[in-house]
Amino acid sequence: MSTRKPCLAGNWKMYKNRADAVALGTGLHDRVGDQTDRDVAVFPPLTAFADVRDALEGSIIEVGIQCGRPEAEGAFTGAVSMGQIVDAGATLVLCGHSERRQIFGETDEEVGSQVVAALAVGLRPYLCVGETIDERQAEKTWEVVERQLTAGLAGVSDEDMARCVVAYEPVWAIGTGLTATPEQAQDVHASIRAWLAKRAPGGENLQVLYGGSVKPANVAELMASEDIDGALVGGASLDVESFSAIVRFDSGE
Numbered sequence: 099m100s101t102r103k104p105c106l107a108g109n110w111k112m113y114k115n116r117a118d119a120v121a122l123g124t125g126l127h128d129r130v131g132d133q134t135d136r137d138v139a140v141f142p143p144l145t146a147f148a149d150v151r152d153a154l155e156g157s158i159i160e161v162g163i164q165c166g167r168p169e170a171e172g173a174f175t176g177a178v179s180m181g182q183i184v185d186a187g188a189t190l191v192l193c194g195h196s197e198r199r200q201i202f203g204e205t206d207e208e209v210g211s212q213v214v215a216a217l218a219v220g221l222r223p224y225l226c227v228g229e230t231i232d233e234r235q236a237e238k239t240w241e242v243v244e245r246q247l248t249a250g251l252a253g254v255s256d257e258d259m260a261r262c263v264v265a266y267e268p269v270w271a272i273g274t275g276l277t278a279t280p281e282q283a284q285d286v287h288a289s290i291r292a293w294l295a296k297r298a299p300g301g302e303n304l305q306v307l308y309g310g311s312v313k314p315a316n317v318a319e320l321m322a323s324e325d326i327d328g329a330l331v332g333g334a335s336l337d338v339e340s341f342s343a344i345v346r347f348d349s350g351e
């Protein structure tokens with residue numbers, strides 16, 4: 099169990115219409131909205147963002163947006179800027195989720211620009227990194243993660259580093275039901291933490307989350323690892339009972 103504050107975040111991806119999103123938000127507000135000993139966040143789809151933000155008002159649960167462009171404004175049909183994300187009332191933004199990298203072709207450098215733009219407007223970026231199954235099998239896990247960290251945080255000042263969250267999400271574990279073992283995850287998390295410590299003074303204090311098929315049944319053993327500070331949850335965050343159970347995970351302490 100790390101000494102850093104636990105952080106449990108739900109990425110709702112392209113799921114939920116407004117009514118269902120509000121029901122989920124309201125349910126979370128009731129069940130875990132007062133858990134001040136941990137950070138809790140949700141990333142609803144854009145269409146439901148305002149409704150969920152309102153449903154969570156007065157709770158400790160923060161609301162973020164799943165991606166944003168680094169440009170302040172412009173002809174980018176379908177996209178939103180970091181400034182618009184703040185304007186909508188969000189405090190967090192995901193940067194470089196593997197689905198954005200793979201489906202939408204976001205490069206390491208573009209993700210780095212998003213992180214810089216997010217910090218510039220006061221958002222807390224969650225920088226997502228992680229290797230594919232081919233990269234893991236070719237023993238390139240750390241090479242890939244280090245490259246994504248280096249580019250993702252390239253433009254971030256030492257001071258601003260403290261406002262970043264890193265999420266290690268092995269691509270092969272996302273939405274597949276295959277979870278990295280606590281040992282596999284801890285191994286990469288320890289390397290990420292050592293890298294962050296070298297990158298900036300106090301870098302070792304950043305929250306480093308694990309993502310990839312986290313469920314109520316495996317969250318506690320993942321969280322028991324020294325360098326795993328939380329979870330970024332997809333599928334299991336879509337159900338109020340399962341995400342509440344993840345948020346309330348029992349650290350056994």
Ligand code: PGA
Binds near residue numbers: 275310
């Ligand atoms: P999953 O997704 O929990 O459904 O594997 C995690 C993520 O994409 O952040």
